[in-house]
Amino acid sequence: GVLHKSSANSAARILRKCAWLWVFVAAVATNAAADALQFEHLPPIAAGQPAMEIGDVLQHREWRRGEGVASFGYGSSVQWLRYAIPRHDTIVIFAVNNPWLFQFDVYAVADGEVLRHYPSGSNLPFRQRPLATTGFAFPIPAGANYVYIRDSGESAANYPVVLETPARYSAFSTRLMAFLGMYYGIVLIMILYHLALFFGTRDRTYIVFCMYAASLVTFLTVADGTGSMFLWPDNPEMQQIMLVVGWAGLSFFVLELSLRFLHVARRSITLTRVHRLLQLAGLGAAVLVAISPTALFYSILTAMSALVLTFVLANSIFFSARRLPNGILFLIANGMFVAGSFAHILMLFSVIAPNPALHHSIHIGSMLELALFSIALGRRVRDSERARWQAFRRSQDLTRRNKELSAAKALAEEHRQLQKSLQQAQKLKTLGQLAGGFAHDFNNILASILGFTELARDRSSLGDQAKLLRYLDEIEHSGQRGAKLVRQLLVYSRNSPSEPEQLNLAETLQQTEALLRGSLPATVEIHTHLPAKAAHNAMYMHMDPEQIQQVLVNLCVNAAEAMRNRGKIDITLDVTELTNLHCTSCMSRFSGEYISLKVEDTGEGIAGNADRLFTPFETSKTAGQGTGLGLSVVHGIVHEHRGHIHAGNRVEGGARFTIYLPPHPQPLGSKQGKSILLIEDDPSVAKYLETLLEENAFSTTHAQMPTQALETFVANPHNFDLVITDYQMPHGTGLELAEDIHALRPDLPVILTTGNANHIDAHDLANAGVASVFEKPLNSDQLVAKIHGLLAG
Numbered sequence: 001g002v003l004h005k006s007s008a009n010s011a012a013r014i015l016r017k018c019a020w021l022w023v024f025v026a027a028v029a030t031n032a033a034a035d036a037l038q039f040e041h042l043p044p045i046a047a048g049q050p051a052m053e054i055g056d057v058l059q060h061r062e063w064r065r066g067e068g069v070a071s072f073g074y075g076s077s078v079q080w081l082r083y084a085i086p087r088h089d090t091i092v093i094f095a096v097n098n099p100w101l102f103q104f105d106v107y108a109v110a111d112g113e114v115l116r117h118y119p120s121g122s123n124l125p126f127r128q129r130p131l132a133t134t135g136f137a138f139p140i141p142a143g144a145n146y147v148y149i150r151d152s153g154e155s156a157a158n159y160p161v162v163l164e165t166p167a168r169y170s171a172f173s174t175r176l177m178a179f180l181g182m183y184y185g186i187v188l189i190m191i192l193y194h195l196a197l198f199f200g201t202r203d204r205t206y207i208v209f210c211m212y213a214a215s216l217v218t219f220l221t222v223a224d225g226t227g228s229m230f231l232w233p234d235n236p237e238m239q240q241i242m243l244v245v246g247w248a249g250l251s252f253f254v255l256e257l258s259l260r261f262l263h264v265a266r267r268s269i270t271l272t273r274v275h276r277l278l279q280l281a282g283l284g285a286a287v288l289v290a291i292s293p294t295a296l297f298y299s300i301l302t303a304m305s306a307l308v309l310t311f312v313l314a315n316s317i318f319f320s321a322r323r324l325p326n327g328i329l330f331l332i333a334n335g336m337f338v339a340g341s342f343a344h345i346l347m348l349f350s351v352i353a354p355n356p357a358l359h360h361s362i363h364i365g366s367m368l369e370l371a372l373f374s375i376a377l378g379r380r381v382r383d384s385e386r387a388r389w390q391a392f393r394r395s396q397d398l399t400r401r402n403k404e405l406s407a408a409k410a411l412a413e414e415h416r417q418l419q420k421s422l423q424q425a426q427k428l429k430t431l432g433q434l435a436g437g438f439a440h441d442f443n444n445i446l447a448s449i450l451g452f453t454e455l456a457r458d459r460s461s462l463g464d465q466a467k468l469l470r471y472l473d474e475i476e477h478s479g480q481r482g483a484k485l486v487r488q489l490l491v492y493s494r495n496s497p498s499e500p501e502q503l504n505l506a507e508t509l510q511q512t513e514a515l516l517r518g519s520l521p522a523t524v525e526i527h528t529h530l531p532a533k534a535a536h537n538a539m540y541m542h543m544d545p546e547q548i549q550q551v552l553v554n555l556c557v558n559a560a561e562a563m564r565n566r567g568k569i570d571i572t573l574d575v576t577e578l579t580n581l582h583c584t585s586c587m588s589r590f591s592g593e594y595i596s597l598k599v600e601d602t603g604e605g606i607a608g609n610a611d612r613l614f615t616p617f618e619t620s621k622t623a624g625q626g627t628g629l630g631l632s633v634v635h636g637i638v639h640e641h642r643g644h645i646h647a648g649n650r651v652e653g654g655a656r657f658t659i660y661l662p663p664h665p666q667p668l669g670s671k672q673g674k675s676i677l678l679i680e681d682d683p684s685v686a687k688y689l690e691t692l693l694e695e696n697a698f699s700t701t702h703a704q705m706p707t708q709a710l711e712t713f714v715a716n717p718h719n720f721d722l723v724i725t726d727y728q729m730p731h732g733t734g735l736e737l738a739e740d741i742h743a744l745r746p747d748l749p750v751i752l753t754t755g756n757a758n759h760i761d762a763h764d765l766a767n768a769g770v771a772s773v774f775e776k777p778l779n780s781d782q783l784v785a786k787i788h789g790l791l792a793g
Contacts, residue, residue, distance in 0.1 A: 093166055103123050103151075216250060333372035337368075456471040513528050513571070524565055529573065541641065576593075578592060595661045597660075678700050706737040
């Protein structure tokens with residue numbers, strides 16, 4: 001069995017040289033394995049007792065151990081071990097392939113006589129070793145039948161034994177050096193390659209990888225004896241220093257790799273803080289060991305490293321369970337290194353039979369780990385390059401789209417100017433037509449003024465003050481009528497920029513009626529039909545009052561001309577629900593709730609095809625009596641406000657022109673003019689959101705697909721105050737749509753709805769201008785409150 005002390009110092013010595021937590025677990029497991037091999041050795045030397053001499057050892061007869069056992073077992077106390085040498089007539093090599101041994105003495109004994117004594121261990125300069133090897137090898141003279149080893153107890157007594165001829169052991173050492181040279185050469189190439197990538201991309205992940213690989217190399221040069229053989233052969237203290245440096249570097253940079261590979265900072269602030277805390281704790285433990293390399297501080301450093309690696313593996317498992325590619329790769333890469341280290345340690349403890357693959361398993365595992373990390377970083381370069389090209393192509397597309405939008409904007413501006421000129425020309429023509437009516441009213445007003453003035457002059461000489469005052473009142477009343485008539489004419493004829501406002505069509509119609517009564521001949525009767533007061537709330541439109549007046553005047557003037565200035569005009573305002581109605585002007589079908597403004601006359605009606613009435617310069621009047629622009633102006637104004645026109649004949653005779661305009665309701669206490677663009681491919685969800693927004697006094701335009709939404713937005717980019725879009729849709733994502741909208745209007749707030757927000761990157765949301773993300777099922781109160789907050793801001 002294995003002898004050990006059940007004390008804190010014994011545990012500290014066990015932990016001090018262990019790199020990972022599973023080393024300690026394997027050490028405990030090996031105690032039982034060593035007992036099963038029936039190892040027998042002397043009791044440990046008590047504290048303060050002088051070291052036993054070889055003569056004292058030879059006096060003991062309890063040593064009974066068989067031949068062919070590959071390891072002396074495990075122990076951390078001062079102890080004597082004995083190994084039986086088969087009979088041989090030539091010198092053989094007795095090798096202990098473990099560079100970790102701190103201090104021990106080897107005695108070659110033949111029939112109770114010490115033939116050779118070798119003091120050895122890693123605490124002595126390399127040049128004092130009998131044979132130059134990464135482990136410890138000793139020539140055993142001919143005739144020796146036992147080897148006695150006295151271990152100081154300063155390190156774990158793991159003694160994988162090799163008994164070979166010098167030629168075979170030389171071949172083994174040569175192959176070992178070749179493998180180690182190949183391993184460190186490949187790692188050095190990896191480090192140089194990723195350094196070049198760092199200087200090319202300035203991505204700090206590559207320099208973190210280089211530091212991790214350098215820390216791993218530093219640790220392994222201590223673990224496999226390469227450092228004590230080639231780098232610091234006459235400086236045993238450097239072995240301890242490099243052990244601390246490599247150990248601390250591994251703990252620190254494996255956490256840094258975890259942060260960067262798993263994008264922890266983007267996903268969890270708490271996990272990021274835990275990473276940073278463990279990094280600081282590991283560095284603190286390393287500093288303590290460097291200042292005072294005691295057993296206790298070595299135990300703290302070992303425990304910290306075990307905690308760090310356990311945390312990293314648990315973190316990798318957590319992210320792998322969420323099926324993140326980097327999480328799976330990080331788990332596999334670390335698992336390779338863990339598996340290689342564990343297999344190597346089991347071989348050292350003779351739990352499994354030693355062989356060359358197990359002897360190099362820690363190097364193979366670390367090489368596979370670095371290779372997987374390197375593959376992932378290479379994929380990072382490809383992804384970065386692909387993202388750069390995608391960004392370049394997107395930039396090209398946006399540039400092209402911007403040019404197209406600029407050209408479309410220029411054409412739209414030109415069209416607006418032409419439309420404005422057309423409206424003004426038609427307005428001037430209508431003014432000419434109205435001049436007769438105005439002249440007639442003005443002549444009546446002037447006749448009244450002049451007549452009462454003449455009567456007042458006559459009565460002033462007679463001194464009749466009462467009649468004189470009455471005549472002056474009549475003169476003042478007629479003057480006020482004239483002033484009002486002039487104001488109506490000036491309001492209609494002014495050429496000022498369009499200033500849309502929230503207006504009530506019922507009130508606007510009452511104001512326009514006075515203008516029509518003063519301008520059309522008295523032989524034309526005008527009757528207006530307004531809805532009940534309760535329905536006035538649905539009569540709101542966001543438009544310029546002059547434009548709706550021009551539409552009514554044009555239609556009524558045309559109606560009066562069609563009746564040869566004798567007949568009746570009925571103007572009816574109402575709200576109606578339509579289904580698949582044909583627009584006589586734009587030839588499209590439309591449905592929904594509209595404000596209807598109906599103008600009917602008692603003339604001869606429309607002759608021929610009504611669809612040609614709205615073509616510019618098309619007129620049914622004789623040459624010289626019409627320009628054909630009146631109804632085209634009506635078409636332009638109505639469709640500019642997303643309305644439609646239906647023209648036809650009445651059954652009882654005469655024509656009927658009906659203007660349909662979409663309403664903009666104004667509930668009590670709500671802020672007006674807020675329009676929301678809604679993009680949702682699920683019909684039931686879209687219907688729910690439309691109902692919710694309409695109940696909260698928002699005007700909603702729904703698009704089912706991103707392409708349709710973008711076309712709607714590009715047509716009128718300033719008609720919307722907020723955008724609500726789903727994330728996952730058949731022909732694109734809401735994030736891509738938000739980026740396109742943000743490029744056109746950076747000030748427009750965007751709300752993203754999704755069934756799973758965990759895989760959406762916060763950086764991408766910020767770049768796309770997304771103001772808020774709501775997960776489905778939606779909380780209506782929170783959504784409405786957020787909309788109000790964004791619109792208020």
